Amino acid sequence: MTRDLRPLFDPRSVAVLGASNDPAKWGHWLARGAVKGEGRRSVFLVNRNGGEILGREAYRSLAELPEPPELVAVAVPAAGFEEAVDAALAAGAKALIGITAGLGESGPDGRARELAVVERVREAGAILLGPNCLGIFDAAAGLELGSNEVVPGSIGLISQSGNLALELGLMAAEFGLGFSRFVSLGNQADLEAAEVLEDFVGHEQTRAIAVYCEDFRDGRAFARAARRAVEAGKPVLLLTVGGSEVGARAARSHTGALVSELVAVDAACRAAGIQRVSTPKELIDLAQASLVRDLPRGRRVAIVADGGGHGVIAADLATAAGLGLPTLGPDLSERLASVLPPTATTRNPVDLAGGGEQDFTNFERVSRLLLTSGEVDSVLLTGYFGGYSQYSDEFEAAEVAVAGRMGAAAAESARPLIVQTMYWSAPAATALRQAAVPVYREIEAAIGAVVRLADRALNPPRGIPGLPPPVAPVEVPGSPADAYWTARRLVEEAGIDLLPARAVTDRDEACRVAVEIGFPVALKALAGLHKSDAGGVALGIDSEEALAESLADMTTRLSTEAYSVERMARVDDGLELIVGVRHDRRFGPVLLVGLGGIYAELLGDVAVTLAPVDEEEGEALLRSLAGAALMTGARGRPALDVAAAARAAAALSSLGAAHPELAEIEINPLLVLPEGALALDARIVAAEEGDDDAR
């Protein structure tokens, strides 16, 4: 369902309910903003007491208006919210903004009231933003319905926090950035982040989209909308939270503990091409970077500084961040030297050694030579540029002119120029930004921008995978033993190899089965979810005596009669992986792969992606692990059958995706061998009440 949000962003008429002359009240701020749009639309101020507001006659009710108000902003107290919404719908409103707080966020009663309101809004074919939101802004539509002034610009902002939006605005303004649109999400009772984001895709004035969101609702739909925005050439930058839940969730199952809330978000971000950040500053730094004309086609960067330390510091940081600083070729180096003082270094970093101070046009010459050389993918200027302007008007004019030509050089070369200078707010810095050259205050921010831009260019998103058609749900048995056999059956039906295993309950049966299967065998007690943690797994049992001993020991310790006797794998030849699918309540099924055993502990090496994946995507995911070298024959180890592991991961991802009633399905370990991959254990966990999948 795609609804038309035009009545919200560019209404033909606006009414402010609860308009007020009191400068400390929402009714005042909304009215003050609304009347700024009087040139474009009818604006009606409504107050039950009538009278004059902001020099205009106020209406006593919506019923009195001379025409239907297409958008109604509601800032009445919570008690009057339903009445106000009903009045707005009766008056013909197609969109509502609920500033009113104290509903859904206050508890179950408020939520019920909110849901009832939303039902009536939708029946009337209208839309509701909020409630508990801080309004809306659209620069091109001349629409201002909020508490604060918004600086206009080219970033679209969707935020679930008012104070953060304010901070982002302050930080953005320092760098000459502003907002094409701002939407405060509030409780997302009707309009959710995804639907709002979707509307930004076609918004001409929006060149990049910034989102602060804590509660994604239908995260998969959010990811799909973001993907469309990215495809439309509008980078999506996401500031979100959830990393610190890792600790709190550690008590849950392995996959559960490894996949924090943020990890599912990251899977969605990679699939959609969303760039995730962790702080307001990172968001604004990246927003500035997003306005470059061209992305770098690789990680090679030339660093230019006018004097000592700056170049070396930048070179250190760039190298540490994974950028390449190629030594410049002799021809290029010579051409650089020909315009610079004899003490200049012209390899990389390039030190102008006063050559910029002597002649500002050297900044342009050097930038142009580097940008068009083909030897690097981007150029980073660091240090003092822009600072000469403080000495004279003439210097200022010269620096500003050079800045413009540096921007032109970048545009002509189709490569980005990124600048850091201690005079980041000087006129020349502004001129650079106007020429689509980002200018940073801190060298780490500039380096980060180059890295992020290169990442974006070199890692195209895979897109949001569709979900498989629903299949008959699996009932997860209450008994751990039955759950184990069900998990094995599911894994086997998915075409993943397992070693022979048989249920046994006592010593005699165990020995009979072991002889049949052939020693050595493994013995598992099926007494709970975490067999090996609880000492419920014995490996490499090579005789009936040893088997009897292990069984007796487990029976004493674990008080269970349910066991599995299984054929032993040749573990030494292979590598243990963890492969699991978890249903995230917002982003749906997520596939996790990671190194198992001791490596899991040492490296915490996991990779995640939205499920399902095909074999190729599964293999790419496996190869993205930090410890991938363990599978590919490093240090004289045998090369392992990564393709077989990828097939297993792909099969499990489809299986998990088709079973939203399973909160988790996990193979741990999946043993990757020189030939083939074997599930040595399997586990399923039923979804809890309220864990509903975001389909």
Next chain:
Amino acid sequence: MTRDLRPLFDPRSVAVLGASNDPAKWGHWLARGAVKGEGRRSVFLVNRNGGEILGREAYRSLAELPEPPELVAVAVPAAGFEEAVDAALAAGAKALIGITAGLGESGPDGRARELAVVERVREAGAILLGPNCLGIFDAAAGLELGSNEVVPGSIGLISQSGNLALELGLMAAEFGLGFSRFVSLGNQADLEAAEVLEDFVGHEQTRAIAVYCEDFRDGRAFARAARRAVEAGKPVLLLTVGGSEVGARAARSHTGALVSELVAVDAACRAAGIQRVSTPKELIDLAQASLVRDLPRGRRVAIVADGGGHGVIAADLATAAGLGLPTLGPDLSERLASVLPPTATTRNPVDLAGGGEQDFTNFERVSRLLLTSGEVDSVLLTGYFGGYSQYSDEFEAAEVAVAGRMGAAAAESARPLIVQTMYWSAPAATALRQAAVPVYREIEAAIGAVVRLADRALNPPRGIPGLPPPVAPVEVPGSPADAYWTARRLVEEAGIDLLPARAVTDRDEACRVAVEIGFPVALKALAGLHKSDAGGVALGIDSEEALAESLADMTTRLSTEAYSVERMARVDDGLELIVGVRHDRRFGPVLLVGLGGIYAELLGDVAVTLAPVDEEEGEALLRSLAGAALMTGARGRPALDVAAAARAAAALSSLGAAHPELAEIEINPLLVLPEGALALDARIVAAEEGDDDAR
């Protein structure tokens, strides 16, 4: 040799040689600064043409001065440098500042001229700063001899780069910070970083010392001076470079490749208690943090925000940075709730939920309750504080007053309060800083400050180890085989266990030795430095046939007749480490320990420290490895003899420290077993010409 630098920092008289009226010249800037100190000292402006400079009669030469100039600033062209210095010494100067460029930094000739000058300076009992430096500043002494205005404050700055000092000054000023002293090091022809730093230890007005240094000269002396400063309660913050040399040096030996220039610096920093940073911003952020009254006694932090997103974002970052966010106890939680609105959350993070806006004193109440609770070691306030001041003078006065009382609460509790606010330059922010409460612009900077302060409190530096008395130097044989046997002998003499090994040259000899030693054996070809990389090591050879085959194969491939047959260790029971000592040309002997084999590749897990270490320090170093769990019995692995490994590391560190003629001595692998530790290989590399040790 500790020299008295008083004539440099607080001279009784100053002469500026080459003083000028031209506002674009050094001679002008120096003169302009010098005359500001006329109230404190005699100031003489010298210009060979005489005349009037800055309204004062200029002297034609130093010989004309009415009294000896204690300090002479020299800004003449390079050609006249020697003459100027000689004239200054002849006139009785005790200190000289060489602004003049074009000497030591211009090449070998310039360096020779510089050395000759230094000799004459030292003979005269004088000191020389520079040449090629940008001057000096001492706020308390009213001494200004530089090109730029310096904002006075409590940070002492020593810098090898002028532009970086400028940037640091600009960044510092934004946060109300300034400099007690500034010294531009220049070429360090006479005065080196260490001696300058040493003088800052006793400088009363300096509360923290910031250093930008690329070239440490006697790094060990620098570390000792820094240690004394830290012990005197003055944090030392070091911005330096060298990280990107890792790549360039990768071709060198293993230890060499692992120990970048920066790693040696880091070893010195940990020993001295120096806090290293990578960017100007990090330095200024840390300088602000360094001015707190009290360090946190642990990593537990309470986060306070007035509204939604800020608290959660801070909590995520804090957790990711290793800080603890304890859930606040019920009593404390209740006391917080009693002063806050009902919607406030009072666990951790604390969300005032508008309670700060309602009543500014709640910021103080909540801060004080948390600071004095004993439940956390520091308090972090994030968000909007200070922003209310923009609405009225009354609000401003109230916020400033509350800020002062928040600082008092921190002082009384002897715990730090750290603040981040989007209004980081508001009057209330200034008031907080005046009360020794750091106020940051970005949340990541505030979190970083808490982490750095906790690190400082919880990791007291070990101090700079003394070097052992020199022993008879070892001649490193030119032949790889002889070098190997020499290395083994040194390791054995140091008391480190090795397995039996014997030199052999052919098949018959090899078999005879193998039978004597007992199969299985290891065979090593002694053809070059990197035996195992070149396929020159065969392990687990269990028969004469297999031995003969390996030998024949190596002979074909490596064309050598030098082999070693060695007893095989039970590698599966243990863990392979790398232990090595490298002589850093600045910081002297450095001990490196790391995981060997596949782990080295996966984890890049190394730890370094200044050598020598005792057994206890060696064990602490080993236990600081990320993979230390592999030695301590994780996941059912046997617990290994860490103490034995530590004894071996300590012994090697003493051995290496006593042999500066060895650039490197390395045991790779050192096999740590459940009982004992065995050197399975040993290697020495002679120091190259110019690799002289910083003793």
